[in-house]
Amino acid sequence: MSDHEVPFRILPRVIDLNRHFWTGGEDGELRFLRCQDDGTYVHPPSPRCPNCLGKNVSPEDVSGRATVVTYSINHQQWMPGPEVPYVVAIVEIVEQEGVRLTTNIVNCDVHAVRIGMPVRVVFEEHADGDERVWIPLFEPMKTDGEQ
Amino acid sequence: MTEYAEKRAVISGAGQSDVGRRLHRDPLDLTLDACVAAIDDAGLTTADIDGIATYPGPMDTPPGFSGSGVVDVQDALRLNLNWYTGGLDLPGQLGSVIDACLAVACDLATHVLCFRSVYEGSAQGEGGRAAVMPGGGGRGSFRAGSFMQWVLPFAAPSAATWIAMFAQRHFHEFGTTEEQLAQIALNARRNAGLNPKAIYRDPMTMDDYLAARMISTPLRLYDCDVPCDGGTAVIVSRADTVADLRKPPIQVEAVGTAIHGRPSWDQFDDLTTMACRDAGAQLWTRTDLKPSDVQLAEMYDGFSFITMAWLEAMGFCGRGESGPFVEGGQRIALDGELPLNTNGGQLSAGRLHGYGFLHEACVQLWGEAGDRQVPGGPEVGVAAAGGGPLAGVLLLTQRR
Numbered sequence: 001m002s003d004h005e006v007p008f009r010i011l012p013r014v015i016d017l018n019r020h021f022w023t024g025g026e027d028g029e030l031r032f033l034r035c036q037d038d039g040t041y042v043h044p045p046s047p048r049c050p051n052c053l054g055k056n057v058s059p060e061d062v063s064g065r066a067t068v069v070t071y072s073i074n075h076q077q078w079m080p081g082p083e084v085p086y087v088v089a090i091v092e093i094v095e096q097e098g099v100r101l102t103t104n105i106v107n108c109d110v111h112a113v114r115i116g117m118p119v120r121v122v123f124e125e126h127a128d129g130d131e132r133v134w135i136p137l138f139e140p141m142k143t144d145g146e147q
Numbered sequence: 148m149t150e151y152a153e154k155r156a157v158i159s160g161a162g163q164s165d166v167g168r169r170l171h172r173d174p175l176d177l178t179l180d181a182c183v184a185a186i187d188d189a190g191l192t193t194a195d196i197d198g199i200a201t202y203p204g205p206m207d208t209p210p211g212f213s214g215s216g217v218v219d220v221q222d223a224l225r226l227n228l229n230w231y232t233g234g235l236d237l238p239g240q241l242g243s244v245i246d247a248c249l250a251v252a253c254d255l256a257t258h259v260l261c262f263r264s265v266y267e268g269s270a271q272g273e274g275g276r277a278a279v280m281p282g283g284g285g286r287g288s289f290r291a292g293s294f295m296q297w298v299l300p301f302a303a304p305s306a307a308t309w310i311a312m313f314a315q316r317h318f319h320e321f322g323t324t325e326e327q328l329a330q331i332a333l334n335a336r337r338n339a340g341l342n343p344k345a346i347y348r349d350p351m352t353m354d355d356y357l358a359a360r361m362i363s364t365p366l367r368l369y370d371c372d373v374p375c376d377g378g379t380a381v382i383v384s385r386a387d388t389v390a391d392l393r394k395p396p397i398q399v400e401a402v403g404t405a406i407h408g409r410p411s412w413d414q415f416d417d418l419t420t421m422a423c424r425d426a427g428a429q430l431w432t433r434t435d436l437k438p439s440d441v442q443l444a445e446m447y448d449g450f451s452f453i454t455m456a457w458l459e460a461m462g463f464c465g466r467g468e469s470g471p472f473v474e475g476g477q478r479i480a481l482d483g484e485l486p487l488n489t490n491g492g493q494l495s496a497g498r499l500h501g502y503g504f505l506h507e508a509c510v511q512l513w514g515e516a517g518d519r520q521v522p523g524g525p526e527v528g529v530a531a532a533g534g535g536p537l538a539g540v541l542l543l544t545q546r547r
């Protein structure tokens with residue numbers, strides 16, 4: 001990301017329940033709440049595990065690897081933001097079926113994005129007053145021989 | 148079969164204000180025009196109205212999204228109410244009308260005024276859709292919470308992009324094509340040409356459709372509805388009041404309100420369909436009628452792909468088969484086997500946000516649709532509204 005200017009983005013309102021998600025990038029880690037009793041990842045974050053209804057949920061790092069479930073090449077400049085066209089995608093983390101993020105696919109040609117494509121997280125840091133947040137974006141997994 | 152409660156409800160009148168791209172009129176003025184027209188259409192007076200149902204209730208943002216709430220209309224018409232509701236957390240825009248059906252069915256009210264008004268066209272001004280985006284287009288100190296935190300930081304503020312991703316997944320799994328999707332927009336425009344109140348009435352060809360600018364693949368400009376100003380109202384009455392009414396009421400045969408997947412744009416279990424899958428399936432458990440009995444369908448087209456999802460959800464075709472179903476456009480034309488969005492839908496007639504579909508279904512079943520009237524005196528119609536996690540649908544009959 002270093003060779004691009006960081007675009008304007010509307011930032012999330014960080015609260016206790018979602019802080020792990022929006023600040024994990026400081027350590028380079030994608031984090032989700034996970035039930036410590038049955039292993040269920042909980043997203044969007046909730047105080048209770050939807051599987052066992054227990055409250056024993058706490059943030060855990062995941063691998064940051066995911067698969068593109070669907071995407072769209074967005075051509076419309078809705079507001080200040082990344083230069084159009086850019087890819088909006090829904091990705092599913094490899095750790096658990098059905099745990100998805102809407103995100104942007106970056107560091108590749110917009111026309112190269114495919115459903116089923118393996119991707120990995122990259123973080124974009126934004127200052128928010130005295131706080132900082134890290135927006136999780138995804139890039140294609142590099143194949144052997146590249147970088 | 149169980150006698151489901153909604154069968155005690157009828158639609159006794161319908162009304163609509165002027166509709167335009169930018170009318171620059173007070174939204175309550177538009178709302179009241181629709182309400183008074185609907186009350187008059189039913190042969191009732193304000194003294195007869197004892198209920199109100201509306202969607203989404205009063206909202207300042209996004210600009211133009213809500214023309215009036217319950218309180219505005221109750222006070223303006225000096226109504227004495229036995230029951231009322233107005234809100235956003237409903238099975239789509241027509242969820243408010245379904246609530247009204249239940250209210251009359253259990254005798255909480257006798258004649259319920261249901262309305263929805265918008266002034267998104269005027270609210271946009273010259274700023275286009277960016278002027279009405281969530282978060283004020285990113286200005287100021289706005290921070291995204293709730294669901295919006297999962298899309299706004301990714302420059303995906305518009306349902307256009309969210310729906311585009313459903314369409315893309317449908318294309319991927321079922322081989323649906325752009326030319327098939329186009330038929331929803333082309334059919335709407337063809338019908339709008341016969342509707343004097345429609346906003347876009349000029350003929351549109353496949354070449355015109357494909358040449359229009361891409362918004363968010365695979366959705367082009369004409370896959371997106373047109374923001375407008377206007378109000379729509381219907382009267383839901385208890386079926387045993389028929390003697391008081393001006394014209395033969397339309398029977399509410401069955402409704403659907405279900406959502407069995409996660410209530411989310413990106414966590415729903417099947418990204419080729421939406422909550423309509425569950426609402427549609429539920430509706431057919433509440434009636435002896437079958438999809439093949441339906442003679443016209445007015446189904447939500449905030450974006451063209453949503454109508455495709457509704458076609459499958461209502462069983463008019465199989466799962467994944469909406470592309471071949473609409474191919475060529477003949478089947479969904481006014482003289483086809485399932486006339487669809489006969490007034491031009493929101494794509495060409497204007498984004499009246501759900502209520503326009505119900506209004507058009509009623510007008511058609513009353514035989515009052517003029518040049519765009521479905522031939523043969525249709526007796527069974529569907530009005531469906533909502534996309535993504537929102538879905539509510541009514542099956543209506545008018546037996547002559």
Ligand SMILES: [Zn+2]
Nearest residue numbers: 035038049052
């Ligand atoms: Zn658990």
